Amino acid sequence: MKYIDGGITAPKGFKANGIHCGIRKNKDKLDLALIVSDIKATTASVYTKNEVKGAPIYITKENTKDGFAQAIICNSGNANTCNENGLEVAKAMCDLTAKGLNIDSLDVIVASTGVIGQKLDVSPIAKGMESLVEGLSVSNGKLAQKAIMTTDTIEKSVAVSFVIDNKVCVIGGIAKGSGMIHPNMATMLSFITTDVAISSDLLLKALKEDIIDTFNMVSVDQDTSTNDMVSILANGMAGNNLIDKIGKDFNTFKKALFLVTSSLSKLIAKDGEGATKIIECQVTGAKNKCTARDISKSVICSNLVKTAMFGADANWGRVLCAIGYAKYKTDVNKVDLSFISKAGQVNVCKGGFGLDFDEIKAKEILSQDEITIKVELNSGKSKATAYGCDLTYDYVKINGDYRT
DSSP states (O other), X not given: OEEESXXXXXXXXXXXXXXXXXXXXXXXXXOEEEEEEEEEEEEEEEEOOOSSOOHHHHHHHHHTTTSEEEEEEEEEEEOOOSOTTHHHHHHHHHHHHHXXXXXXXXXEEEEEEEETTOOOOSHHHHHHHHHHHHTOBSTTHHHHHHHTOSSOSSOEEEEEXXXXXXXXXXXXXXXXXXXXXXXXXXXXXXXXXXXXXXXXXHHHHHHHHHHTTTGGGBOSSSOOOSSOEEEEEEOOTTOOOOBOSSSHHHHHHHHHHHHHHHHHHHHHHHTOTTOSOEEEEEEEEESSHHXXXXXXXXXXXXXXXXXXXXXXXXXTHHHHHHHHTSSSOOOGGGOEEEEEETTEEEEEEETTEEOOOOHHHHHHHHTSSEEEEEEEOOSOSEEEEEEEEOOOHHHHHXXXXXXX
């Protein structure tokens, strides 16, 4: 398996485009994206567990209940959430897309991201559809990526190639997410494409199992969005034999999917609103997987840990505190703790007690833009990694006037 260029249009048979249609006031900001497969594809999606859900989620669930889709339409700048006519607008977006592509509207996945509680006028989307469709190409995948961004500062795109049945297969993906990131199923918005032939049932199984260790292990600010959704299209154009049972080929597909989603997860954490550093908490030696996941995420969610990382302060007691209030318990008297970056490693705790360490060296290690918090629980063989970022002054600035 290897990383390749191309993102969502790297797999065979996919095209994309992004334009500014007028939803966002800033004309320099693209606000409408379209991703299309040349043929109908199997599909699977996972959605937010927030009780307040964006209208597009309900329409997408209904459209894809047969396990197939061919296109994804997404706007930014308006979440189409808590709107009286939200379902009508989301359905209209599907109808406009279907008409432009000459496909069935039930084969369209719809998504929206942006401000919650503002009415979404569908007329700019209607006016921009012709231009959006005409610009579909393999090379315009980058424009689709830009069109789904809100407060994102970097593009989040990745693709991986691998072999199944002696056929070269590809999975590509894009994501948006910078704030309101604390997923309870997946995170923010992510769209994934692949030319692998796989049944919709196994596609959903692979996606549900994957997000537990990727998107669900990301947190920026402990806020679960109303519009979180991850959707994947698999058109089978790589030519492999259909994956319709669990086995070697299914496991190969899952490994490739993990490379894509884990890379996107890291990019989301790195691009946290106002963030200056990405933080990974690697937990090893847990008695079970649930404990490892829970403790690693508890650490990266701690505001006190996040601010300590911002200040390059090796205040390791905050990490132990976060371990202590995690849902799944462990013996804190067995915990070893280290801080690691490209500047080196400093061991700060052994068996739950502090070690003497060089504060100057620790400051240098924690001043880097990528930091690993290594937690060894010494209680078992399970492990997990969570992805987060530091908490800075700019997070408050960005969110203090986000709407206005």
